[in-house]
Amino acid sequence: MNAFLAVLWKDLLCEWRSRDRLVAMLVFSALVVVVFHFALPGGAGAQTRANAPGLLWVATVFAALLGLGRAFAIELENDALAGLALAPAERGWIFLGKWAANVVILAVVQAVTALVFAVVFEVDLLPVLWRFAGVAALGSAGLCAIGTLSAAVAVRTRFRELLLPLLVLPLLWPVLSGAVRGTAELLESGSLSFEPVQLLLVTDATYLILSFLTFEYVLDE
Amino acid sequence: MSVPAIAARGLEKRFGWAVALAGVDLVVPPGSALAVLGPNGAGKSTLLRLLAGLARPSAGSVEIAGRRAHGREARAKVGLIGHETFLYPALTARENLVFAGRLHDVPDPGPRADRLLAEADLSGVADRPVGSFSRGMAQRVAIARGLVHDPPVVLLDEPFTGLDRRSAARLAERLAALRSERRTLVLVTHDVASAARLVDSAIVLARGRIVYRSDGRAIDALCLDRALAAADAP
Amino acid sequence: MIRTSGAALLVIAALWAWAVVAAPVDSMQGSVQKILYVHVPCAIGAYLGFLTTALCGALYLRSSDARYDRAALAAAEVGVVFCSLNIASGPIWARGTWGHWWAWDPRLTATLLLWFIYLAYLLLRAFTDGSERTARFAAVYGLLGAVAIPLNYFAIQLFGGAAMHPENLRRGSLGEGMGLPFALGMFAAAAAFLHLWLLRIDLEVRRVELARSLASGGEQ
Numbered sequence: 001m002n003a004f005l006a007v008l009w010k011d012l013l014c015e016w017r018s019r020d021r022l023v024a025m026l027v028f029s030a031l032v033v034v035v036f037h038f039a040l041p042g043g044a045g046a047q048t049r050a051n052a053p054g055l056l057w058v059a060t061v062f063a064a065l066l067g068l069g070r071a072f073a074i075e076l077e078n079d080a081l082a083g084l085a086l087a088p089a090e091r092g093w094i095f096l097g098k099w100a101a102n103v104v105i106l107a108v109v110q111a112v113t114a115l116v117f118a119v120v121f122e123v124d125l126l127p128v129l130w131r132f133a134g135v136a137a138l139g140s141a142g143l144c145a146i147g148t149l150s151a152a153v154a155v156r157t158r159f160r161e162l163l164l165p166l167l168v169l170p171l172l173w174p175v176l177s178g179a180v181r182g183t184a185e186l187l188e189s190g191s192l193s194f195e196p197v198q199l200l201l202v203t204d205a206t207y208l209i210l211s212f213l214t215f216e217y218v219l220d221e
Numbered sequence: 222m223s224v225p226a227i228a229a230r231g232l233e234k235r236f237g238w239a240v241a242l243a244g245v246d247l248v249v250p251p252g253s254a255l256a257v258l259g260p261n262g263a264g265k266s267t268l269l270r271l272l273a274g275l276a277r278p279s280a281g282s283v284e285i286a287g288r289r290a291h292g293r294e295a296r297a298k299v300g301l302i303g304h305e306t307f308l309y310p311a312l313t314a315r316e317n318l319v320f321a322g323r324l325h326d327v328p329d330p331g332p333r334a335d336r337l338l339a340e341a342d343l344s345g346v347a348d349r350p351v352g353s354f355s356r357g358m359a360q361r362v363a364i365a366r367g368l369v370h371d372p373p374v375v376l377l378d379e380p381f382t383g384l385d386r387r388s389a390a391r392l393a394e395r396l397a398a399l400r401s402e403r404r405t406l407v408l409v410t411h412d413v414a415s416a417a418r419l420v421d422s423a424i425v426l427a428r429g430r431i432v433y434r435s436d437g438r439a440i441d442a443l444c445l446d447r448a449l450a451a452a453d454a455p
Numbered sequence: 456m457i458r459t460s461g462a463a464l465l466v467i468a469a470l471w472a473w474a475v476v477a478a479p480v481d482s483m484q485g486s487v488q489k490i491l492y493v494h495v496p497c498a499i500g501a502y503l504g505f506l507t508t509a510l511c512g513a514l515y516l517r518s519s520d521a522r523y524d525r526a527a528l529a530a531a532e533v534g535v536v537f538c539s540l541n542i543a544s545g546p547i548w549a550r551g552t553w554g555h556w557w558a559w560d561p562r563l564t565a566t567l568l569l570w571f572i573y574l575a576y577l578l579l580r581a582f583t584d585g586s587e588r589t590a591r592f593a594a595v596y597g598l599l600g601a602v603a604i605p606l607n608y609f610a611i612q613l614f615g616g617a618a619m620h621p622e623n624l625r626r627g628s629l630g631e632g633m634g635l636p637f638a639l640g641m642f643a644a645a646a647a648f649l650h651l652w653l654l655r656i657d658l659e660v661r662r663v664e665l666a667r668s669l670a671s672g673g674e675q
Contacts, residue, residue: 003324078305086307157583214599
């Protein structure tokens with residue numbers, strides 16, 4: 001548990017000092033939203049509004065992939081990853097610390113992205129703000145669980161920036177399914193059924209537990 | 222007969238079909254100091270990393286104070302000071318040490334970090350980011366990091382490399398101090414002279430095997446030199 | 456072992472082929488329906504492959520025995536082949552019955568994703584240096600992938616939606632005389648998987664041996 005808090009604090013502190021990951025993710029996701037606006041025929045029409053949840057989550061996933069790569073790249077400098085592996089702690093807690101830091105950083109990016117999105121695509125998030133935040137958090141939890149473990153693996157392979165999306169994207173379907181569905185329901189009808197939330201909870205729990213247990217083997221040399 | 226601090230039996234490590242360690246048997250009694258010498262690629266760093274519990278052996282066993290090295294109890298007893306510093310350049314010296322302390326379950330990491338920094342003569346720069354340090358300074362923080370949890374076994378991988386005379390002398394003093402604290406030391410080095418002065422016994426590794434042991438006799442620098450020359454030969 | 460599985464495969468495959476030819480032609484769909492006798496068994500092969508990969512990976516993590524890793528690799532490769540055949544044969548049937556090659560319904564999407572997961576697994580292996588690290592990383596990813604499959608199906612169940620893909624087979628849902636070829640097809644798929652898997656493991660053992668002797672021979 002000490003290890004979890006220590007890693008979380010360390011990651012957030014490192015990020016706060018340089019803020020490079022955060023800035024890159026913010027700029028990137030804002031760019032993606034704007035590019036979507038250009039790329040879609042008819043701009044902010046009704047058709048686009050129907051696709052809005054999907055587009056929002058695609059932008060989030062792209063930004064997350066960018067940030068996740070960096071999360072472990074900083075551990076390569078000075079072989080800090082070995083420094084983590086030396087700890088006598090249960091290694092799963094180290095994973096959770098990194099996961100939590102990723103979730104926090106992604107949350108900031110998600111908030112700004114949602115804002116940009118609401119403005120550019122004329123979508124009204126205010127009436128459903130808290131429930132939307134809940135769905136966003138659950139989606140981010142699953143995305144970061146898969147992403148953190150995959151990034152830890154990818155960072156010690158060749159072509160790590162290329163491999164990370166290849167590893168993460170095929171596994172994401174249940175998370176995206178639940179998150180997009182939940183967001184869509186909120187935007188269309190203002191209400192949220194239990195199914196998407198249930199899917200997200202089950203998926204998140206499964207991936208978190210599995211990652212916690214297998215991180216032991218990922219930190220070995 | 223106390224439990225040896227370090228005990229390796231038939232230790233092997235393979236990477237693919239490259240053999241890094243081809244069967245190493247080693248016993249290091251608690252409180253003693255061992256130097257590990259040998260040409261590049263002999264397996265010295267691999268041996269150290271196996272002792273530190275960073276990787277599983279391909280065959281054989283390695284134990285720290287009777288516990289499997291690749292386990293949580295053993296890792297709590299070992300401090301590794303490697304080629305790399307394991308430090309985060311964006312964090313200050315103090316923050317790096319506090320983080321390492323928390324990671325190693327040190328109860329009050331803040332004061333401990335301050336004390337270690339004072340011992341390393343770095344109190345003045347405790348709040349500067351490690352990224353701005355010189356090599357010698359970073360090395361001193363790395364050593365403090367390795368010692369933050371007060372480990373009875375300390376492993377050092379070529380700590381003298383790249384240090385100037387003053388830093389090297391300071392490091393030698395530090396090592397002597399560690400020895401007087403009755404810690405078990407394993408020192409990988411190319412420097413035969415320092416090795417002979419600082420340790421009780423020495424081994425020479427070549428191509429993954431031990432080819433020379435001083436075996437409890439006083440270290441004869443000449444014998445060591447000869448063994449190294451033989452090991453270096455193709 | 457390989458000879459036995461090969462012989463068994465020949466026998467079962469022959470029976471299956473006969474049953475497929477002898478099976479009645481579907482009144483509504485015509486003879487294109489018979490592609491299903493290939494399509495469904497391929498799905499079985501793909502699932503067997505993936506489960507085996509995940510299981511062998513887990514066993515490798517516990518024991519660090521390289522044989523489990525070879526078995527996992529072999530299962531993944533054979534599984535990819537079956538999965539590819541599954542995805543290729545489906546549209547042949549679809550074109551003949553629905554009128555178009557593809558539909559983005561949940562079952563098809565989930566199978567396509569399974570194929571991508573396999574591919575990512577193989578790419579991960581290719582891009583990782585060091586056989587021990589490769590085995591470990593692949594085992595971890597194999598487990599993640601294995602978890603993804605039931606989650607995918609859970610997602611399908613929750614969001615049902617317009618599923619164009621036919622429901623799973625139930626007793627009595629097939630027409631007269633179609634039960635036997637389907638059942639034989641399942642056995643044929645299992646036999647084919649087993650045989651190909653054993654062959655691939657053997658090939659891997661030989662490849663490693665050859666590489667090892669070349670490497671050590673080069674030093675002398």
